[in-house]
Amino acid sequence: MIGFTLFRRLAGSDDGKVTKDKFVEFCTQRGMLLAPADRRVFDSLRQDGKEYLTHDDFMPLMDCLLLYHPGLEFLKVSYEHFYVLYCKFWELDTDHDFMIDKDNLAHYSQCALSYQIIERIFEQCALSYQIIERIFEQTPSCLRGSPSSSVARSYKS
DSSP: OHHHHHHHHHHTTSSSOOOHHHHHHHHHHTTOSSSOHHHHHHHHHSOTTOSSOOGGGGHHHHHHHHHHOGGGGGGGGOHHHHHHHHHHHHHHOTTOSSOOOHHHHHTTTTTTSOHHHHHHHHHHHHHHHHHHHHHHHHSOGGGOOOOOHHHHHHHHO
16 A cells, blocks of 8 residues: 555656656655665655655555455545544544443434434444454455454444
């Protein structure tokens, strides 16, 4: 994916080709030839003249992920929709453990969901977990950590 991001940055609006001279110039200007891997990734993503990353610097990476990951096809409607959903998730997940429990969900839309609705949602989570496991198995290992047993238990309970 970093290669995709780097290619898009180097090719720009040209004819979709990166010359050797352009590539070497980019790498030497940023001191990437002898840099450690984390620095090369950072330098591949950052804009010229900046020593930090912004939200926009990650967009080519997100585009590539959405374009080639089969388990994320539902997100192709737009990254903005994903971002809105993620922000709502982050608001609900008050302890930021990346899991929404019944108490977290009870605060959705100013406590608009009844406990019966919340119970029904969590009954369906066990079925949905099987789908999540399949997506996780299709995710390249470089993009995922190992699934924790606590996460599995929270979905199955």
